[in-house]
Amino acid sequence: MPFSFRNLSVRRKLTVIPMVTTTVTLAVAGLLYLTFDFFSLRRDLKHDLGLLAETLGTTSEAAVIFNDEAAATQIVRSLSLKPNVVAAFLYGTNDQLLIEYDRDSTPSAAISRPAATLAMTSGLLVEERPIVVNGQRAGRIVIYADQEELRARLRRAATIGALVVLVSLAIGLLLSSTLQRLISEPVVHLADTSRRISEDKDYSVRATVTSGDELGVLTQAFNEMLDQIESRDRALTRLSSNVQQLYKLSTAMQEPLSLVDHLAHVLESARQVVAIDRLALWVLSSDTRQLMAFAGAGYDEEDWSLVRDVRIAITESRELEDVFSGGVPVLFHEDRPIPSALLGHRSSTSGVKCLLAVPMIARGKPIGVLTADNRETCEQIQRNTADLLQIFASHAAVAVENARLFRELEEKGSQLEIASRHKSQFLANMSHELRTPLNAILGYTELIRDQIYGQVPAKIQEVLERVEISGRNLLGLINHVLDLSKIEAGHLTLSTTDYSMRELVHVAVASLESLAAEKGVQLHARVSPSLPTGVGDERRLTQVLLNLIGNAIKFTDHGEISVEASSSNGSFCVAISDTGAGIAAADRERIFEPFQQGDSSSTKQKGGTGLGLPIARTIVEMHGGRIRVESEEGRGSRFEFTIPIRADLRRD
Amino acid sequence: MARDHVPERHVARTWALAMCRIATVTVVLGTAAIARAQVSQEYALKAQALYNFLLFVDWPDDAFPNPAAPIRLCVLDADDFAQTLDSVVANRQVKGRSVTVSRLKRLDVDGCHALFVPGPASEELRQIAASKNVEVLTVGDTVECVRKGAIIGFYTDRNRLRFEINPEAAAAAKLKISSKLLGMARVSPAAVKP
Numbered sequence: 085m086p087f088s089f090r091n092l093s094v095r096r097k098l099t100v101i102p103m104v105t106t107t108v109t110l111a112v113a114g115l116l117y118l119t120f121d122f123f124s125l126r127r128d129l130k131h132d133l134g135l136l137a138e139t140l141g142t143t144s145e146a147a148v149i150f151n152d153e154a155a156a157t158q159i160v161r162s163l164s165l166k167p168n169v170v171a172a173f174l175y176g177t178n179d180q181l182l183i184e185y186d187r188d189s190t191p192s193a194a195i196s197r198p199a200a201t202l203a204m205t206s207g208l209l210v211e212e213r214p215i216v217v218n219g220q221r222a223g224r225i226v227i228y229a230d231q232e233e234l235r236a237r238l239r240r241a242a243t244i245g246a247l248v249v250l251v252s253l254a255i256g257l258l259l260s261s262t263l264q265r266l267i268s269e270p271v272v273h274l275a276d277t278s279r280r281i282s283e284d285k286d287y288s289v290r291a292t293v294t295s296g297d298e299l300g301v302l303t304q305a306f307n308e309m310l311d312q313i314e315s316r317d318r319a320l321t322r323l324s325s326n327v328q329q330l331y332k333l334s335t336a337m338q339e340p341l342s343l344v345d346h347l348a349h350v351l352e353s354a355r356q357v358v359a360i361d362r363l364a365l366w367v368l369s370s371d372t373r374q375l376m377a378f379a380g381a382g383y384d385e386e387d388w389s390l391v392r393d394v395r396i397a398i399t400e401s402r403e404l405e406d407v408f409s410g411g412v413p414v415l416f417h418e419d420r421p422i423p424s425a426l427l428g429h430r431s432s433t434s435g436v437k438c439l440l441a442v443p444m445i446a447r448g449k450p451i452g453v454l455t456a457d458n459r460e461t462c463e464q465i466q467r468n469t470a471d472l473l474q475i476f477a478s479h480a481a482v483a484v485e486n487a488r489l490f491r492e493l494e495e496k497g498s499q500l501e502i503a504s505r506h507k508s509q510f511l512a513n514m515s516h517e518l519r520t521p522l523n524a525i526l527g528y529t530e531l532i533r534d535q536i537y538g539q540v541p542a543k544i545q546e547v548l549e550r551v552e553i554s555g556r557n558l559l560g561l562i563n564h565v566l567d568l569s570k571i572e573a574g575h576l577t578l579s580t581t582d583y584s585m586r587e588l589v590h591v592a593v594a595s596l597e598s599l600a601a602e603k604g605v606q607l608h609a610r611v612s613p614s615l616p617t618g619v620g621d622e623r624r625l626t627q628v629l630l631n632l633i634g635n636a637i638k639f640t641d642h643g644e645i646s647v648e649a650s651s652s653n654g655s656f657c658v659a660i661s662d663t664g665a666g667i668a669a670a671d672r673e674r675i676f677e678p679f680q681q682g683d684s685s686s687t688k689q690k691g692g693t694g695l696g697l698p699i700a701r702t703i704v705e706m707h708g709g710r711i712r713v714e715s716e717e718g719r720g721s722r723f724e725f726t727i728p729i730r731a732d733l734r735r736d
Numbered sequence: 737m738a739r740d741h742v743p744e745r746h747v748a749r750t751w752a753l754a755m756c757r758i759a760t761v762t763v764v765l766g767t768a769a770i771a772r773a774q775v776s777q778e779y780a781l782k783a784q785a786l787y788n789f790l791l792f793v794d795w796p797d798d799a800f801p802n803p804a805a806p807i808r809l810c811v812l813d814a815d816d817f818a819q820t821l822d823s824v825v826a827n828r829q830v831k832g833r834s835v836t837v838s839r840l841k842r843l844d845v846d847g848c849h850a851l852f853v854p855g856p857a858s859e860e861l862r863q864i865a866a867s868k869n870v871e872v873l874t875v876g877d878t879v880e881c882v883r884k885g886a887i888i889g890f891y892t893d894r895n896r897l898r899f900e901i902n903p904e905a906a907a908a909a910k911l912k913i914s915s916k917l918l919g920m921a922r923v924s925p926a927a928v929k930p
């Protein structure tokens with residue numbers, strides 16, 4: 085900030101202003117005095133000199149008349165008594181120089197300064213008087229005087245003036261620096277106070293009133309302003325805390341879980357907002373039609389244990405029936421006795437004077453009562469409070485009702501879940517039981533075909549082959565069902581090992597190559613040469629690959645199938661593309677659901693359980709990966725799954 | 737010129753001789769003139785001084801018959817001086833009065849305001865000093881005159897004409913002599929009592 089008088093502190097200003105005023109005034113007065121003194125002194129000097137010339141002229145009349153140098157010398161010599169007279173010239177008749185006087189030369193010495201030189205010398209006062217005798221000009225006298233006396237006197241006056249200014253400045257500084265406090269201190273105090281308030285945001289601070297002048301009035305007004313700010317601040321804080329509590333209440337009530345805790349918390353908040361001693365929430369049980377205390381706030385432990393145990397059949401209590409039937413809050417007080425059950429049958433000792441019962445209505449049905457009571461006075465339970473509590477009660481009613489519905493849903497859900505789990509268990513068991521005899525059938529069939537039991541005619545050989553194919557299909561189906569039921573029963577686990585994705589792909593391609601060749605379909609594998617070692621369930625991942633490649637071969641009649649594997653961003657990406665029939669857009673969502681396939685007619689042709697893709701999806705997801713499909717009907721499909729290189733083995 | 741053939745040297749000698757003669761004549765004649773001139777110059781100075789005295793002397797009012805009456809200067813037995821004085825005072829006024837010069841053959845100072853007595857003339861002076869109610873400024877030719885009773889007397893100091901004043905005599909004649917004049921003069925050490 086550039087230096088400016090405006091930016092000086094009040095303290096400085098109050099010191100500087102009188103100083104400047106004093107200095108200027110004194111300087112002006114001094115200058116005026118000096119000027120006046122100078123001119124009056126000069127006038128006096130001139131006057132004196134004139135008088136001197138006059139006197140000398142008169143005195144020298146005879147000397148001039150008689151042209152008497154000696155007498156004139158006598159007269160002129162008296163000038164030595166006047167130190168300011170530099171020179172004098174006495175002229176006689178016909179303007180002849182009669183005698184000269186020079187202050188600076190000895191009387192005998194020759195005159196060193198001719199009159200002309202003197203006249204040229206500046207700063208000299210000149211007085212000339214004619215000498216008139218008998219009405220005739222007999223001669224003249226000229227006197228030159230310097231103004232040394234004037235200068236000396238001016239110098240002295242200036243010195244004294246400067247001293248006076250200095251001394252009065254010093255005294256002024258002393259006085260003003262002392263007296264300025266009378267004004268500056270209240271101002272500085274006020275400024276300090278306001279700065280402290282704005283910095284600390286503490287509006288309880290007050291400035292001290294020290295004087296009865298305008299500054300006092302200012303300070304008083306400042307304090308009153310602070311009073312207003314403080315009271316407004318308090319009102320605002322109260323209002324905002326109310327709003328905040330209400331907001332908390334309504335958000336808490338949206339939360340259906342641990343309802344009792346929430347309600348207790350909410351009741352406590354509500355109690356603080358409306359300044360009520362105790363709040364309790366009574367809920368009407370749907371089966372027994374009894375009111376029971378559900379949550380409370382402001383109760384001590386003993387009271388709460390009493391109240392908690394109370395069960396009120398609403399049919400027994402006329403007063404409560406009124407509350408429910410009216411649907412509006414009812415205030416109980418001295419003239420309208422409080423139902424003692426609501427106080428845990430301790431009306432006599434609890435000292436409760438007032439109780440407000442607000443019905444809780446959800447979907448038009450009364451589901452409970454909110455009670456608010458005060459010990460000392462009914463004052464707090466005013467209209468506003470009742471309105472507030474009514475709003476609160478309706479929110480609470482919705483919350484309680486929601487909770488009840490939620491609980492019912494939850495109960496139903498868990499029953500369903502148990503049933504589903506039984507089914508899975510049954511399936512798993514069944515699959516196992518099915519597989520054992522099937523293995524025996526397949527084993528024996530194979531033995532027969534290998535002619536262990538003797539020659540088998542070609543016709544029977546053909547039949548046996550069909551038996552074996554059907555048996556293997558059935559085994560595949562049973563395996564899939566087993567896997568699926570394991571998945572649904574939550575029994576499928578991954579056993580993680582290090583694996584090479586490159587190897588997995590090659591193994592899967594190699595094992596299916598012959599199948600592809602049979603159908604006349606080309607099968608390529610394109611694996612990035614530098615794939616890192618992965619961590620996951622090698623067997624299950626192979627299962628996924630086999631399933632996806634097998635599907636591709638199954639649904640592709642000509643063209644080619646390519647398997648690509650790459651890695652990026654810590655994931656493997658494997659894509660199986662074919663040039664087969666493709667999948668209709670409507671089916672693309674369903675194919676990953678159990679027991680669903682694409683076009684059911686084609687499935688009939690191709691066979692398959694419809695369980696492969698759901699299982700593949702589950703395995704990929706258990707590895708923390710994702711699987712998806714892109715397809716265009718008639719142009720082919722592309723299945724692509726990504727799994728983290730190091731599977732974090734989520735069980736989902 | 738007829739003397740064209742005359743040698744220059746001869747001419748020069750002739751001129752020198754002529755000049756010598758002239759100088760000789762001038763010196764002889766001049767010496768006499770100077771002696772006479774000295775006397776007349778002394779009178780001239782004294783006449784001028786006498787006139788100047790009038791400027792610094794006040795007569796009582798009854799010394800004049802009317803305010804415009806002239807100041808009458810009387811000279812005893814000295815026509816030369818009177819003549820000089822005539823030329824000094826001609827057409828001059830002192831304090832509004834004209835100045836006249838009267839030649840006295842005998843000592844009759846009635847109507848005179850100032851009297852110049854040439855030479856020693858001590859007897860006349862003594863008479864005037866002795867007579868009462870004579871308001872006349874008596875001026876003597878020498879300082880001796882003051883001893884004899886004159887108010888002012890001349891003397892010479894270092895070739896300058898100076899004067900002596902006897903204030904008591906002036907007071908006796910009821911004349912006021914300006915201090916300015918007194919400042920110029922030698923004041924008599926002891927006034928002579930008649």
